[in-house]
């Protein structure tokens with residue numbers, strides 16, 4: 001035995017995304033709750049969001065995004081070895097949404113499981129699968145962030161219902177040749193002291209679904225927005241700085257920052273603190289709102305397909321969410 005740990009280079013070989021057709025604008029919401037386009041846009045940067053059709057589940061959106069990523073990567077579903085779905089809005093509490101996705105794709109040889117890290121889930125999945133591929137356990141992985149948040153929003157609560165939307169994003173990671181791209185550094189963190197700031201209190205074993213707590217909206221998202229905001233800026237800055245340093249980058253080396261899409265004011269604050277000009281920070285939350293685990297995955301796909309960066313460019317992804325959780329990745333495309 002050589003005693004040398006295997007450490008293969010891992011690249012992102014393809015990305016894909018899917019957004020449902022139905023558009024819900026700020027004006028539409030102003031007809032349901034006491035709000036306005038002016039308030040929503042000035043406080044968040046959101047103009048509209050997408051809403052899944054009634055029979056359209058998280059797994060369906062995940063599979064559509066995944067097919068696009070597989071197509072770009074030139075990988076057949078049958079050759080996928082690992083599927084990780086990051087979601088807080090699974091089709092069912094069990095089995096995992098990844099199992100439905102495996103079936104829908106016909107990826108019958110893949111091991112499939114979900115992770116629950118809220119908006120940070122896609123980059124948690126990236127770090128986990130990068131490490132598994134680098135260590136030689138798998139040659140490729142399909143990672144997906146997918147959410148049907150419209151099913152878990154209290155549509156009578158204007159402080160949350162204006163923020164969220166549905167969608168899915170996916171990426172294929174695989175062992176790379178030296179002249180290909182590389183995931184250079186990854187970071188993730190958690191603070192379980194702050195679980196109360198953003199949660200869905202009901203529907204789990206602590207508060208099983210009953211007619212009373214459904215009536216009290218306990219099975220929908222609750223958030224202390226101002227508190228979450230402060231932690232988001234600090235943690236995302238720290239996580240991004242960590243991967244930038246570990247990858248040996250300077251702010252001027254970064255072609256594109258792809259942040260979690262929750263609030264334009266958070267994104268601007270991070271760009272400012274990282275000393276990266278706003279034009280090198282990718283934003284699409286005006287169109288989709290906050291799609292939790294899907295947001296950074298959709299943004300990565302749209303940014304790469306729109307030419308926001310090209311092969312060889314260095315990019316930084318950074319996210320934050322319930323848990324509290326946060327994560328970042330530095331990638332040479």
Ligand code: UT7
Nearest residue numbers: 035036039043119158159162225226228229232262263321
């Ligand atoms: O994805 C996971 C991470 N999540 C986040 O990062 C979200 C972080 N937080 C935020 O983005 C912001 O805190 C929010 C957008 C959620 C809220 O913005 P804010 O500037 O912190 O507003 P606020 O909660 O302090 O509310 C200000 C006022 C309040 O009225 P009073 O008490 O000043 O009279 C709210 O009742 O705005 C009121 N308000 C609204 N007014 C019209 C709250 N929601 C609405 C609304 N329309 N939809």
